[in-house]
Structures are given as structure tokens and as C-alpha cells.
Amino acid sequence: MLFIDIIVFGKMPRASTVFSILVLLTTSLFLPRLLHISRRFLTTMASSTEGDYQYTPGLHSVSYVTAPDEETAKKLAEGLVKNKLAACVNIIPSIFSVYEWKDEIQKDPEVLMMIKTRTSRLEDLTKFVRDNHPYEVCEVISTPIQHGNLPYLKWLGEIVPDK
Incomplete structure (x- = not known):
């Protein structure tokens, strides 16, 4: 036209x-x-490879957990690493959460834990956090790692044994 x-x-x-x-x-x-x-x-x-290491997407995951303060997060992080449920936990201070709880809007300062682990260990990780966390309902959400720095991913797999 x-x-x-x-x-x-x-x-x-x-x-x-x-x-x-x-x-x-x-x-x-x-x-x-x-x-x-x-x-x-x-x-x-x-099919990323480095030397003899080949990474399979989704083999590892990152989990996010909020905690009321750094002291609680540090205790949880130490327990996760000590029990080989995580290779590394980053504690990110000073986040602010707004959410609904029991029909009321809550506004709380918190810290965020970024936990690197094997996907096969997510159930155990979640159970550990639930059993040791002060919240009645704690946040544990995870997402698979698709790719990344191969030496780091290899190290992660060496630290956290497969289930």
C-alpha cells in the first residue's frame, strides 16, 4: 500500500x-x-569448560534469606558453612523490608543473606534455616546459577558435597 x-x-x-x-x-x-x-x-x-572442569547450568543455586540483624545472620551463615550446606554466605546490611503480616503492613530493618550452594542441598539448607531462624515464617528463596566464573563454581562444588 x-x-x-x-x-x-x-x-x-x-x-x-x-x-x-x-x-x-x-x-x-x-x-x-x-x-x-x-x-x-x-x-x-x-557446555562451558575450563581445563578439565565442565559446568552444568543449574548445578548450583543462590538462596536469599532475610534476618532481623547481623548477629542472627552471622550465626546462621556460620552454621550453614560449618555443616557444608553453603560454600559462601554474603551478609548484606541495612535493607528495609515492607510486607504484610497478620493483616498489617510491617516495616522493618533487616539484613540479607546471599547463600551459594548446590541445588541438591536446597532442602537441607531450607530445613537448617527454618530450624535455627527466629522468625515464625522465614524467607528462603532460591534461584539456579546458569553460568559464572568456572574456577569459582568448581570451588563451590568442592566445598559443598552432593547429596
């Missing part, structure tokens, strides 16, 4: 029409190539 307007009627299309057509053409021409490149990148990342 754009070309008919220009050739037959001598009208210039609106800028938005030209833009829409350019987006459509660009997407249809380059999207398949972009998807191909993305798949190749993800495949390469999934």
Missing part, C-alpha cells in the same frame, strides 16, 4: 507508517538470525 500511495497518488506516507514498515521488515529479516545466535550462545554457555 505504501508503494502504491507514492507511485500512483504521489502522496508521502506518515512517518509512523514508514516506521511500522521498517520495524516489520527488520524483525522478519533479522529475528531468525538473532534466534540462531542466541541458541548458539546458550549452547556454548551450557
Whole structure:
């Protein structure tokens, strides 16, 4: 229609029409190539190797736990590392949490624990935190590690034994 307007009627299309057509053409021409490149990148990342170490995405996880203060977080962190449920725990001070609890909005200063572990140990890690945490319902949420610094991931796996 754009070309008919220009050739037959001598009208210039609106800028938005030209833009829409350019987006459509660009997407249809380059999207398949972009998807191909993305798949190749993800495949390469999934089979990352360094020396004799090959990392499998999702083998390790990061768990997040909030605590009321640094002292509590340090005790939990030490127990997790001592019991080989975590290779490393970062304690991030001075966060502020807003949440609903028992039909009331709560606003509390807390600390955040960022815990690196094996995915196969998440149940044990969660049980340890629940058994040793002062909150009635404590936060333990986890996400798998897809890729990272291979020597670090190798070390993590050496510290935390598989279940």
C-alpha cells in the first residue's frame, strides 16, 4: 500500500507508517538470525569448560534469606558453612523490608543473606534455616546459577558435597 500511495497518488506516507514498515521488515529479516545466535550462545554457555572442569547450568543455586540483624545472620551463615550446606554466605546490611503480616503492613530493618550452594542441598539448607531462624515464617528463596566464573563454581562444588 505504501508503494502504491507514492507511485500512483504521489502522496508521502506518515512517518509512523514508514516506521511500522521498517520495524516489520527488520524483525522478519533479522529475528531468525538473532534466534540462531542466541541458541548458539546458550549452547556454548551450557557446555562451558575450563581445563578439565565442565559446568552444568543449574548445578548450583543462590538462596536469599532475610534476618532481623547481623548477629542472627552471622550465626546462621556460620552454621550453614560449618555443616557444608553453603560454600559462601554474603551478609548484606541495612535493607528495609515492607510486607504484610497478620493483616498489617510491617516495616522493618533487616539484613540479607546471599547463600551459594548446590541445588541438591536446597532442602537441607531450607530445613537448617527454618530450624535455627527466629522468625515464625522465614524467607528462603532460591534461584539456579546458569553460568559464572568456572574456577569459582568448581570451588563451590568442592566445598559443598552432593547429596
